[in-house]
Amino acid sequence: MPAPTPDKINRIVLAFSGGLDTSVILKWLQQTYQCEVVTFTADLGQGEELEPARAKARLMGVKEEHIFIDDLREEFAKDYVFPMMRSNALYEGLYLLGTSIARPLIAKRQIEIARMLGADAVSHGATGKGNDQVRFELGYYGLAPDIKVIAPWREWDLTSRTKLIEFAEKHQIQIPRDKRGESPFSTDANMLHTSSEGKVLEDPWDEVPDYVYSRTVNPEDAPDAPEYITVDFERGDGVAINGVGMSPATLLETLNEYGRKHGIGRLDLVENRFVGMKSRGMYETPGGTIYHLAHRGIEQLTLDRGAAHLKDELAPKYAELIYNGFWFSPEREMLQAAIDYSQEKVAGTVRLKLYKGSVSVVGRKSPYSLYSEKVVTFEDDAGAYDQRDAAGFIKLNALRLRLLGRRDRE
Numbered sequence: 001m002p003a004p005t006p007d008k009i010n011r012i013v014l015a016f017s018g019g020l021d022t023s024v025i026l027k028w029l030q031q032t033y034q035c036e037v038v039t040f041t042a043d044l045g046q047g048e049e050l051e052p053a054r055a056k057a058r059l060m061g062v063k064e065e066h067i068f069i070d071d072l073r074e075e076f077a078k079d080y081v082f083p084m085m086r087s088n089a090l091y092e093g094l095y096l097l098g099t100s101i102a103r104p105l106i107a108k109r110q111i112e113i114a115r116m117l118g119a120d121a122v123s124h125g126a127t128g129k130g131n132d133q134v135r136f137e138l139g140y141y142g143l144a145p146d147i148k149v150i151a152p153w154r155e156w157d158l159t160s161r162t163k164l165i166e167f168a169e170k171h172q173i174q175i176p177r178d179k180r181g182e183s184p185f186s187t188d189a190n191m192l193h194t195s196s197e198g199k200v201l202e203d204p205w206d207e208v209p210d211y212v213y214s215r216t217v218n219p220e221d222a223p224d225a226p227e228y229i230t231v232d233f234e235r236g237d238g239v240a241i242n243g244v245g246m247s248p249a250t251l252l253e254t255l256n257e258y259g260r261k262h263g264i265g266r267l268d269l270v271e272n273r274f275v276g277m278k279s280r281g282m283y284e285t286p287g288g289t290i291y292h293l294a295h296r297g298i299e300q301l302t303l304d305r306g307a308a309h310l311k312d313e314l315a316p317k318y319a320e321l322i323y324n325g326f327w328f329s330p331e332r333e334m335l336q337a338a339i340d341y342s343q344e345k346v347a348g349t350v351r352l353k354l355y356k357g358s359v360s361v362v363g364r365k366s367p368y369s370l371y372s373e374k375v376v377t378f379e380d381d382a383g384a385y386d387q388r389d390a391a392g393f394i395k396l397n398a399l400r401l402r403l404l405g406r407r408d409r410e
Contacts (some may be wrong), residue, residue, distance in 0.1 A: 023056060025353055075190060096285045193283055216265060222263040236342075
């Protein structure tokens with residue numbers, strides 16, 4: 001066990017789940033830094049009972065007034081998920097950033113608690129191999145430049161699950177029976193998604209075992225009849241399903257249930273981590289997958305070609321910023337301002353067909369539609385479009401190609 005740090009730490013705010021890792025971290029921080037540790041557990045709609053985390057912290061000597069379990073579901077959906085979804089961001093063309101988008105909110109709330117209680121350090125349970133350590137710490141430093149950050153996985157000698165369990169047993173930390181054996185994979189969950197990685201998923205040639213999936217039924221077992229739903233949008237954000245108005249969190253949770261029922265939103269991905277290695281993960285984003293397609297559907301009607309194409313150019317950069325942990329950076333805020341401006345008239349209704357793992361846009365309408373049946377019809381357009389105008393348009397666009405062709409022939 002490393003010697004206590006020479007820096008005097010007054011109080012630490014720990015991102016605490018109550019699981020094996022963060023329970024060991026709590027005890028390790030108490031011993032190593034000889035100071036008070038405050039626990040913070042975020043309810044981001046992960047669907048787990050969170051009160052056991054309170055009981056665990058209390059049992060390990062944390063004062064009642066220093067145990068925080070905060071319901072952040074509405075803030076998460078409204079201020080993080082929905083702004084991201086306005087951009088249509090997909091990391092490496094596929095990943096809806098479910099884990100990435102949750103980290104800045106957790107970091108923000110940790111810093112708020114640290115300021116409220118006069119703590120001078122924060123801590124997290126992310127390992128030294130993953131992206132989350134970067135996301136947490138960029139968030140901490142962006143909001144509190146002088147905060148002390150403690151990352152136990154980069155400091156201690158508890159380098160295996162066996163050592164963690166030995167430490168827990170030595171210090172009488174309760175370990176659920178199902179956590180004593182080697183876990184077949186690790187998971188992270190919130191309202192937007194569940195991610196799984198490690199162990200049985202490490203060989204990218206092997207198909208993901210069905211028992212890994214927790215948020216969606218197997219598409220093969222989904223209903224044999226398709227289901228149709230509508231999503232209403234205002235200023236780029238979903239506001240209703242099937243005509244029933246809902247808050248952001250309720251809307252996303254409702255779409256999750258539709259996605260679960262129809263086996264929608266499974267993704268097997270080998271991605272490039274920010275820290276430099278490739279990793280294989282399995283993601284389930286049932287409601288987010290439906291929402292993403294619905295949002296693109298309403299933009300098809302309401303965004304001008306130039307704005308739509310520019311957004312598609314910006315989206316990969318925006319996605320990379322979130323994936324890499326730069327939510328609180330000026331460049332992300334600049335992109336957000338441009339994206340939000342584009343959404344002023346992204347409003348209307350999208351109809352979607354859900355069927356055995358797939359979601360399709362099958363209808364859309366908007367009071368701000370730029371689509372004109374009169375212009376595009378194959379029937380008589382009554383002078384709405386003079387086809388002879390296309391000749392000059394084509395000749396002007398072909399001018400440089402003709403000049404190149406003449407030169408190359410000569």
